[in-house]
Amino acid sequence: MSVKLSVSALAIAAVSATTAAARDNVQVAGSSTVLPYASIVAEAFGENFEFPTPVVESGGSSAGLKRFCEGVGENTIDIANASRAIREREIAVCAENGVSDIIEVRIGYDGIVFASQIDGPDFVAFEPSDWFLALAENIVVDGEIVANPNMTWADVNADLPAVEIAAFIPGTKHGTREVFEEKVLLQGCEDTGAMQAMIDGGMSEDDAEHACMSVRTDGKSVDIDGDYTETLARIDSNSEGVGVFGLAFYENNTDTLKVATMSGVAPSTETISTGEYPVSRPLFFYIKKAHIGVIPGLKEFASFFVADEIAGPDGPLAEYGLVSDPELAATQAMIEAEETMGEGM
């Protein structure tokens, strides 16, 4: 009996402790692309400040923003990482749940690279049109819209190796997928004139865009819903495969991967920051303004994240593969003023 009594006493003590003690650490969740950067900042933050090290969870941009929009309070996260900008629909959901003041912080840019096994076939240069012709569900041949007949990369572009198409692209829950669709598939669709042909064939512009971005489902293209390590494992076991990676991941695995140029530009932090390399996207995090002042260290963490010594061109984030934002000073001022989205725009 006494054992059971002490058990229930323990449970009561534990539950009452939650309600009494305020959360003293910052909680972050979201994009797995931003996770490495956020973890580097969180670690340095824990070392240099009296606050505990923030908790950073992954799960993808959409999942992170969904949790972010669940409401205001200690049981919700303070910051959502995203590898794409927040959508109107998500802002509406947020507002419905009482999360109305959101601070949007752009931390820098990330490049998306196309890499294959280092000893594999010679994939050295791609054009967006190559990827569109290789991966699109339907392409235009002689003015007719047909199901994609291309089987090898050489069918797509005679300069590419004559090996079966096997592409490993990020799954739809990744923010990276959106950038891949917009900057590669859609671009390729426009370049090849397929888009114009579809519009001429009576499609509305939206439908044509949608058709351009739909990926073939006959197994030539594989959606990877996990992390880049899974893509790497697929490339490792398939010497003819080509995968889509983040620049930072590639730079950590140069001993097994070789990278191809896109539109003639090799991906690097320099070519991305100048905008020469076409496939890059901004990385964001979103702060709940209502939590500033309630959760200790939240504002300090946000300012520390975009400080010059962290996110600047010589900071540890740039070293890991982030392309630093030339307008960092404006972002710093924005956090200082706690300027929410919609204000001062």
Added chain:
Amino acid sequence: MSDASLAPAASPRARRSLMETDAHTAKRNAAEKRFRLYGVAAICAGLFFLVVLLTSILGNGLSAFQQTFITTQVFLDPAKLDKAGNRDPDDIRKVSTFGYTPLIQNAVFEEVTSRNIETPLDSAKDMKALISASAAAQVRDFVIANPDRIGETVEFRILAASRVDGYLKDRVFREDVARDKNIDAEHLDLTDALVSAGVIAKQFNTSFIFGSDASESRAESAGLGVSMLGSFFMMLVVLVLALPIGVAASIYLEEFAPQNRFTDLIEVNISNLAAVPSIVFGILGLAVFIQFAHLPQSAPIVGGLVLTLMTLPTIIISTRASLKSVPPSIRDAALGVGASKMQAVFHHVLPLAMPGILTGTIIGLAQALGETAPLLLIGMVGYIATNYPDGFVSGFMDPNSAMPAQIYEWAKRADPAYYERAWGGIIILLVFLLTMNLIAILLRRRFERRW
């Protein structure tokens, strides 16, 4: 086969000696021999896979227990660390780790120049690729704890960068570094020279076992210690909740409950519950404990509650089995001398069933310890296991990870150095599981009674 059918064959068989095997017996013997061979082959296959598994785990993971360290004399420059010169702790805290990095780079460069090692790397800044980013925090913590040592030269044992470590562990090769922006061949030459000078050396890595998780950029300083604590607190919750609930439920069902449709239904459902995939319990935990009961996310108490649900059926089933194995004569004897039913159960049956109950509990705990899937859903995966809990309550309430979740997290990080640590983590986890199973076996051997 009836005697009638054997009768015609009986006459030739009668002439033969029993020592001589006829065709039928030979066939039966051959079948038996074949069956034995199948058995041996099955065991050999099992052993083969076990050996492959163990060698790959040990081969990949043992190197995680060794880490490359640089021993160096760091001059704690008062001009940089305490500009005001008053040794005020608050002023010293204002110097961030970025202020300490040059001091350490100078110190390592000093080791190179004082030994007259020839290298094209001719500035302190070039030493950056050799040194772990965690070194600055290590020196800063020391200075904050000992402000009076500012101005002295202190010996530190700092971590080498993960690429240097990988080079000494044959994970990074000379031919691969040409395209690696983190390190180049000149640094590898310098590493070789410093190894022969005794400045850089591989040593046993206690912080891998006791340390906290590290960010992606410093795989060399990541450890399993904090997530081990997370696992410990979860197991505590499981033990404190699952054991009494499970034992009480099984005693009631086995000794007191009437045998009817309702108890049959409960019985079937408990067996079914034991077969439910663990991820289902994770979703349940997310919905009930976090979204409805508002318990904190990523906290070991939620993980413990979820694992309790998962372990309960295992404990109930094993407890009922061991209660059943206590012979009815014990109960009858107790009731016969006038004990009440409850006295008979608690004074006589339960103590005899205890070894079986404990074994079942330990095996249930070991199963819960290795469980990852439900933890993914309640936010225990990510960059979490970084703060040691402040005390008992914070151990349950503060965000933490668990050993298997931490291993999963390491396995998906970009730096190949984390791959080695994931295998090393598996070794530690296996040691825990083997110890728990060993305790279960010992308990059974020592206390189990046969009737």
